[in-house]
Amino acid sequence: xxxxxxxxxxxxxxxxxxxxxxxxxxxxxxxxxxxxxxxxxxxxxxxxxxxxxxxxxxxxxxxxxxxxxxxxxxxxxxxxxxxxxxxxxxxxxxxxxxxxxxxxxxxxxxxxxxxxxxxxxxxxxxxxxxxxxxxxxxxxxxxxxxxxxxxxxxxxxxxxxxxxxxxxxxxxxxxxxxxxxxxxxxxxxxxxxxxxxxxxxxxxxxxxxxx
Amino acid sequence: xxxxxxxxxxxxxxxxxxxxxxxxxxxxxxxxxxxxxxxxxxxxxxxxxxxxxxxxxxxxxxxxxxxxxxxxxxxxxxxxxxxxxxxxxxxxxxxxxxxxxxxxxxxxxxxxxxxxxxxxxxxxxxxxxxxxxxxxxxxxxxxxxxxxxxxxxxxxxxxxxxxxxxxxxxxxxxxxxxxxxxxxxxxxxxxxxxxxxxxxxxxxxxxxxx
Numbered sequence: 239x240x241x242x243x244x245x246x247x248x249x250x251x252x253x254x255x256x257x258x259x260x261x262x263x264x265x266x267x268x269x270x271x272x273x274x275x276x277x278x279x280x281x282x283x284x285x286x287x288x289x290x291x292x293x294x295x296x297x298x299x300x301x302x303x304x305x306x307x308x309x310x311x312x313x314x315x316x317x318x319x320x321x322x323x324x325x326x327x328x329x330x331x332x333x334x335x336x337x338x339x340x341x342x343x344x345x346x347x348x349x350x351x352x353x354x355x356x357x358x359x360x361x362x363x364x365x366x367x368x369x370x371x372x373x374x375x376x377x378x379x380x381x382x383x384x385x386x387x388x389x390x391x392x393x394x395x396x397x398x399x400x401x402x403x404x405x406x407x408x409x410x411x412x413x414x415x416x417x418x419x420x421x422x423x424x425x426x427x428x429x430x431x432x433x434x435x436x437x438x439x440x441x442x443x444x445x446x447x448x449x
Numbered sequence: 450x451x452x453x454x455x456x457x458x459x460x461x462x463x464x465x466x467x468x469x470x471x472x473x474x475x476x477x478x479x480x481x482x483x484x485x486x487x488x489x490x491x492x493x494x495x496x497x498x499x500x501x502x503x504x505x506x507x508x509x510x511x512x513x514x515x516x517x518x519x520x521x522x523x524x525x526x527x528x529x530x531x532x533x534x535x536x537x538x539x540x541x542x543x544x545x546x547x548x549x550x551x552x553x554x555x556x557x558x559x560x561x562x563x564x565x566x567x568x569x570x571x572x573x574x575x576x577x578x579x580x581x582x583x584x585x586x587x588x589x590x591x592x593x594x595x596x597x598x599x600x601x602x603x604x605x606x607x608x609x610x611x612x613x614x615x616x617x618x619x620x621x622x623x624x625x626x627x628x629x630x631x632x633x634x635x636x637x638x639x640x641x642x643x644x645x646x647x648x649x650x651x652x653x654x655x656x657x658x659x
Contacts, residue, residue: 278474294495299485312603318489323496374583382479390482394504403561408454411559412641413587417459420564420616433459437472444475 265283272396275340276333283331290337293344301348307384308352325410345388395441401436404429411429453480487557490658547571552637554654560586565654567637568596569627577627581610581641584620586653589613593642597625598649602635605649609637 273281273292281289301322305315325347333343359446408429415433419426436447450592456476464472485611549571556563563585570578581597589595594613610625 291495291514298492298495299488302488302492303486312489316489317493320496327496386478390478390621391485394485406484406558407560408459409479411587412589415454417587420618421585423618430459430461434461434464437459437475438468440479441471441475444478448453 275344276335277403278324279333279340279343282327283333288325291325296395297305297344297348297392298323299395300388301344302346302347303391304384305326305352305355307387309361311361314355318352318355321355322348325351326349340391341389345385361368389444390440393440396443397436397439401432401439404432405436405440406431469653478534484559487652487655493658549577553657554583554637554639555657556585556649557653557655559651560653563654565639569631571583572631575628575630577629579625579627579637581612581623581625581639582620583612583614583623584656586614587637588616589641595653596640596642596649597633598630598638598640599627600638601634605638605640605652608649 273289275293275296278289278293282293298319302315302319305322307316309315309318322400326344329347333340335345345391350403396404397405404418407413407421408415411418413421415429416426419429454476456473459476460469460472486592537583547570548568550569552567552569554565554567563583570580570581581598586595594611596611597609599609600606601606607629609627609629610623612621612623612625614621636656638652638656639655640650642648643648
């Protein structure tokens with residue numbers, strides 16, 4: 239919503255809250271070896287609650303994103319996510335590593351839960367198909383886009399928080415690199431270094447899947 | 450408006466050749482994928498206990514009804530507690546009136562360091578004066594403003610005022626107004642206009658939930 243620029247310009251300045259930024263990038267902590275998705279699924283099959291929570295943390299946002307795109311309604315998408323994780327909990331023992339990557343299996347389980355929810359509820363009003371042909375992507379293109387988003391969002395969850403932070407700000411906050419640097423109280427060079435290392439890490443994770 | 454980052458702005462000149470192209474491809478994938486969704490309070494933690502997960506599919510209508518009743522009681526209790534706390538903290542009255550509700554807001558993924566406190570005062574002639582103290586929001590382009598939205602039934606429902614910030618590190622205190630009859634369960638978010646100016650835009654600050 240736009241307002242006349244005279245509106246609401248009644249702000250009071252207060253002193254800067256942020257500390258003076260350090261000029262040096264601190265050495266990154268040595269990352270602990272994280273269990274793979276396949277290892278976690280094997281533990282979930284044995285009813286390991288902690289493993290389930292790690293898996294949940296890795297996949298909840300990608301699966302929620304997938305559900306939102308397919309269902310077009312936050313409430314239905316929430317239900318679909320919960321149903322997807324209930325299915326993962328119930329059927330983790332059926333995962334066979336020799337048949338493919340755990341990520342693919344999780345994607346399939348999530349997609350099935352979303353499709354089930356779609357069948358039960360029908361698409362939300364905003365997600366109804368138009369009667370006339372349009373230039374919008376068709377079902378196969380939409381499915382491919384959903385798959386890409388799922389994999390990219392899943393990979394983002396694997397980044398170190400400080401890399402994920404600069405990438406999310408750079409891509410989706412509308413801020414320039416200089417503004418991100420000012421916002422985080424970091425030197426511009428540090429922001430660029432973190433962005434580059436984050437992109438490189440994403441490239442490694444997505445290699446063979448999307449690159 | 451949101452601007453798409455340019456790859457050459459993100460990248461230093463030292464990254465060249467195949468590596469640069471590899472990273473450019475990731476850049477395009479990020480643009481294609483769009484932002485990951487902000488999790489709703491319900492999804493922020495894994496489904497409860499083991500039995501909660503196993504029985505998720507077997508929720509009965511009765512159970513759902515009980516949960517709704519419990520939620521309604523909780524909301525009423527929180528509203529009442531907030532009223533009491535705010536009253537006791539402010540001694541009941543100030544120059545503006547009596548605080549009816551205090552809402553703590555936290556930045557979403559796009560602005561994780563932003564935070565705000567919204568104080569809603571007792572109504573005056575049907576208007577609910579509000580004070581918003583906010584910090585950590587980035588400056589927006591010219592003629593684009595943050596919006597404070599009344600949330601009803603989980604969705605931004607009605608605007609309560611717009612504002613702008615000078616810089617991300619600048620904290621502000623604003624006086625706004627909700628010219629609506631408030632209901633139990635109402636809360637507020639701060640949004641930023643979406644590309645194309647669709648209302649209410651993307652949520653940048655949402656209530657902190659217990």
